[in-house]
Amino acid sequence: MTGCRAALPGRLTTGMSEVDVIILGTGAAGMAAALAAHDAGASVALVERWDRIGGTSAISGGVIWVADNPRMRAAGMSDSREDALAYFRSLDHGDLVPETLEAFVDRGPEALAFLEDAGALAVSVLPGYPDYYTDRPGAKPQGSRALDHDLFDLTTLGEWATKIYAIEEPKPLMLRETPLGGASAMPPMEVLGQRMAARQCGFGQAMVARLLKACLTRGIEPILGVETKRLVRDGERITGIEGTKDGAPFALAARRGVIITTGGFEWDAEARQTFLRGPVTAPASPPTGTGGGLKLAMAAGAKLGNMTSAWWAPTLVTPDAPWASGEPRAQIILIERTVPHSIMVNRSGQRFCNEAANYSALGGVFHQFDPATYDYANLPAWLIFDAQYAARYPLGTRQPGQPMPDWVARADTLEGLAGEIGLEADALVETVARFNVHADEGRDPEFGRGNSAYDHFYGDRSRAKEKGGAAVTLGAIREAPFYAVEISSGLLGTNGGPRTDGQARILGHDGAPIPGLLGAGNAIACPTGGIYAGAGGTLGPALTFGYIAGRTAALANA
Ligand SMILES: Cc1cc2nc3c(=O)[nH]c(=O)nc-3n(C[C@H](O)[C@H](O)[C@H](O)COP(=O)(O)OP(=O)(O)OC[C@H]3O[C@@H](n4cnc5c(N)ncnc54)[C@H](O)[C@@H]3O)c2cc1C
CATH class of the missing domain: 3.90.700.10 (Succinate dehydrogenase/fumarate reductase flavoprotein, catalytic domain)
Structure with missing residues (x-):
């Protein structure tokens, strides 16, 4: 079975259906994980808590920060692993874990190349957009590591387009066409009107739409409205999920792994108060990040990291x-x-x-x-x-x-x-x-x-x-x-959660991976330790670790 929903109806509520990899959450991290797992040969179920796809990723600017990325290379811009690592290390306040940081720096370009080849991203260098700490060693004050999305035609998604979070608020332009993205003026209203009529979008909408299109092309249809109440265990190993779908019982088994990509916990007032280092009076993210994945990981015995931190x-x-x-x-x-x-x-x-x-x-x-x-x-x-x-x-x-x-x-x-x-x-x-x-x-x-x-x-x-x-x-x-x-x-979202290793496997209290449990995006302790490297500094790690998690799970021994 390649996709999920088409092959499963009827059986979801009565018995345990089975796939290789279950992914919880349809943001950037989740869809990158689904694509990577699928293309590495796994059957995939992409499961979403709410009735909309894309979470914070869908309303975001969509900018992606990856050092030495394929677009830079194609444009002849120089960068290196050493520069990127020096940059992060110069900003470290003790949160960085070398293994996960290096995994992000080393595999970010590979993840982007995969997603571009998979038809899941179409990006260009955002001209002149500087790294955020321009005086630090390894920084790029002239930009080049931040990437912006080409326009996407929503009509190619059919009815699925209406399922993208906040798609009713169209963004018919690219960041690089605005003063924020380095242009001298906004595109004329007439052009924006034509694009709206043609249902063209940019920013995070284009990113989520393209990722979704790549999923649908592979037969991966998100299963919406599933609330996962608990992870199923067989001994040490996580082997599935149980919960409800639209109020009815729902269960699904995973032969190779469950990937948590449920976003942050900023909309759970108790978690926010318990963990974050100071008061948060108004998140900019949509109210989808309620910490569901954090609670599942805690119940599974995950070691936590970065919990006081967020993308402030x-x-x-x-x-x-x-x-x-x-x-x-x-x-x-x-x-x-x-x-x-x-x-x-x-x-x-x-x-x-x-x-x-x-x-x-x-x-x-x-x-x-x-x-x-x-x-x-x-x-x-x-x-x-x-x-x-x-x-x-x-x-x-x-x-x-x-x-x-x-x-x-x-x-x-x-x-x-x-x-x-x-x-x-x-x-x-x-x-x-x-x-x-x-x-x-x-x-x-x-x-x-x-x-x-x-x-x-x-x-x-x-x-x-x-x-x-x-x-x-x-x-x-x-x-x-x-x-x-x-x-x-x-x-913009929290960035603490279960710690992972460089293969995106969630670690237990003893520091060893919990078999069958992986994570990516704002749901995990961010590989950059909460350092916002430059524009795109959250989506770069989210997509990279989503990709890593998908491959790791797909290639794991069943
Ligand atoms: C206005 C704004 C602009 C931004 N612009 C940028 C930018 O340009 N570049 C950048 O790098 N970052 C940006 N950010 C931050 C960035 O959007 C997030 O860090 C990123 O989207 C997180 O991706 P994610 O996949 O981890 O989570 P999300 O995109 O939030 O996806 C998580 C998904 O999981 C679902 N979910 C939640 N709970 C459950 C559950 N229990 N079971 C199943 N599914 C669940 C959610 O509904 C959602 O669909 C911006 C944020 C905001 C608010």
Whole structure:
């Protein structure tokens, strides 16, 4: 049996059907695992908890970071294993496990080549997108390790296209066509309209759609709506799953292995509170990451790693646009805190960081604890901006020049704005005045905003010629009305979970692999130890370990 659903109906609820490899979760990691297992000769069941495919991967930017990747090589760009390892090691705070890191670095290019050959990815180098820590050894300040997706034609998926998570919100463009991806302007509305009519998409939608198409072409149809309650064991070995499908009993046996690719645990409030190193007030991921795989792995006796860590990001809750399932929705704040005429301040009305720093590193400032007040010093935080900003730059889905949504605080004076959001007026006025003096001089002696190549990437590059380097991110806050929105401590997903070896086999407490249990993606302790190497720094490891897990399981002794 190659696929699953077509061959199994009727038997799923009454007896134990059998495949070689079961994969839990239909994100990037899960579908990469399914394809790798299938193409290594295994029969595969791709099992999804919810009624939609793709989880966080589907709503993501889809950027993939892999050092020395095939697209770089084809474009004649140089890179090496040594550079990549030096880069990661320079950022290590004790979380890196050499075996898994080296497996990612060594096998990332192989995984990408496999997925491209399998028709599951079509990617190009994202020009100029820098690694996130440009001053570190082995970094690529000029980019090249980050890859962007070519457009995908959703009509080729038939009805399956409607099953992709949040596909109702089309993204008919590629990142490299936007200012965020290095272009000078967005594609014309007319072009976007034509692509929408033709059902073409880019970003994570294109990634998930292409992976899904490659699965369907092989007869691997995702089985939706399965809640796995427990892993079945035969002695030490994991031999299947048991649970429910659409409320009815469901059981499936795996001759060679079960692969956990269920994403993170950020939507399980108890797990979040128990494990993460600081408060998370608004995840940017969809509410699919409820830690199901983590609980299954814990019950199987898995050794855990990276549990305090996540792909952190400052976020903005958009109250008028919740998830379709009703949960509050938050967007990553990236351009908003990097372009001129905006700063972030904390509850004391003080700036507290280089606002333009990379989002994952920046997440750390929200966990800063003040022993004097016994509270988190930088929560809540506020983005403060002015009329110049409003005229030129976006705020979430609101485009430049459009009216500000009602939920944005505003006032004709900074004192008035401080009153609106409960800050001390003198403190905010003084902070803005100090920032303005330095912004006019084109420097930020307090936090070094604008010093690194990364700080410039999301800034307003049209200002570089006229005003010089740091002006792409520094500009005074001077023109009324003044605005404020609350910034949350958010994340793109957690990255802790069961530890694996370099073959993606989940390890038990004794450090030995639990036979028949594998994992990849945000469901496991990330091979990069939570280091966000550059754009694509989570999907690179997820796809690579998905590929490794699929092959390992398929080639295991039954
Ligand atoms: C707005 C946004 C933009 C991002 N952009 C990027 C980017 O450009 N590049 C990058 O590298 N990272 C990006 N990220 C992060 C990235 O999307 C995630 O880290 C990545 O998608 C995780 O992939 P995954 O396969 O592990 O999990 P997911 O994609 O979340 O897939 C997990 C799947 O498992 C399913 N599932 C959950 N529980 C169960 C269960 N018990 N049984 C079966 N199935 C289950 C889920 O429904 C889901 O389909 C972004 C994140 C966000 C929020």
